[in-house]
Amino acid sequence: MGKPPNLYAFAGNDELAPSLRAYILDAQNNAIERHNVFRVGVSGGSLPKVLGKALLQDNNADGKVQFSKWEIFFADERAVPLDHEDSNYRLVKEEILDKIPAEQSQPTVYPIDVKYLDDVQEMADQYEQKLVSVFAARDSVRLPMFDLLLLGCGPDGHTCSLFPGSPLLRETEAWVLPISDSPKPPPKRITLSLPVASHGIKIAFVATGGGKKEIMKQIFDTEEGRQLPCGLINTFAQERVSWFVDYPAIEGVSFPARRGSL
Numbered sequence: 012m013g014k015p016p017n018l019y020a021f022a023g024n025d026e027l028a029p030s031l032r033a034y035i036l037d038a039q040n041n042a043i044e045r046h047n048v049f050r051v052g053v054s055g056g057s058l059p060k061v062l063g064k065a066l067l068q069d070n071n072a073d074g075k076v077q078f079s080k081w082e083i084f085f086a087d088e089r090a091v092p093l094d095h096e097d098s099n100y101r102l103v104k105e106e107i108l109d110k111i112p113a114e115q116s117q118p119t120v121y122p123i124d125v126k127y128l129d130d131v132q133e134m135a136d137q138y139e140q141k142l143v144s145v146f147a148a149r150d151s152v153r154l155p156m157f158d159l160l161l162l163g164c165g166p167d168g169h170t171c172s173l174f175p176g177s178p179l180l181r182e183t184e185a186w187v188l189p190i191s192d193s194p195k196p197p198p199k200r201i202t203l204s205l206p207v208a209s210h211g212i213k214i215a216f217v218a219t220g221g222g223k224k225e226i227m228k229q230i231f232d233t234e235e236g237r238q239l240p241c242g243l244i245n246t247f248a249q250e251r252v253s254w255f256v257d258y259p260a261i262e263g264v265s266f267p268a269r270r271g272s273l
């Protein structure tokens with residue numbers, strides 16, 4: 012048995028952001044030392060805004076965000092044009108990429124191929140091929156290993172676009188999966204599979220607000236919650252997982268949280 016996931020709690024996003032930044036910088040520096048690149052998978056929802064807050068602070072105070080070494084992939088994406096209001100790419104662009112000061116280099120970003128908006132299976136296959144080309148030939152790695160996965164947690168316990176009870180949770184081979192009937196709109200999406208989403212060197216969840224407290228209680232304090240997508244990642248990845256939450260999100264949670272710092 013490994014160690015349990017880490018649960019870090021803060022008064023609000025302003026207090027959470029510097030610790031998230033320190034955690035990301037540590038993952039970045041280790042990755043650059045290991046292979047001179049930082050491969051990150053990122054979700055949508057409320058996450059990109061918090062990431063912007065964490066990453067776009069003064070770049071010299073506590074280490075440097077080296078965006079030129081970043082390769083950003085989407086842990087899940089909606090099958091919509093890249094400038095559509097539902098696009099996770101658009102969110103990441105508006106909250107982070109567009110705000111990187113001009114003197115810094117931009118990261119390499121891997122959006123979905125919008126040629127396949129009408130065929131999510133093809134879109135998922137194409138995105139998987141992108142991962143294959145970056146993470147090595149398919150037959151030489153069983154799973155791509157992200158240096159860091161930055162994920163959200165839905166009020167039903169979903170993460171990426173892996174929803175509770177979905178047959179997609181049983182996938183063991185594919186890296187990227189199509190969805191045509193997502194319970195959260197829009198219905199058509201692609202997502203990393205559970206084995207890939209559990210395989211990051213580090214995995215961070217960001218979950219804030221009182222709307223998350225019931226699901227946090229389930230995920231951390233109940234057996235049933237451990238079967239939800241977020242709970243399964245906790246179980247599979249154990250101490251490689253860190254949760255960054257605010258106090259309202261863990262009100263009533265018994266699982267011990269470290270409050271106020273990493």
Ligand SMILES: O=C(O)[C@H](O)[C@@H](O)[C@H](O)[C@H](O)COP(=O)(O)O
Pocket residue numbers: 054055056057058087088089099162163164165166169170171172195
């Ligand atoms: O495309 C999506 O729907 C998101 O990637 C999704 O997986 C998100 O991370 C969670 O729904 C949490 O969203 P909030 O942080 O907004 O609650």
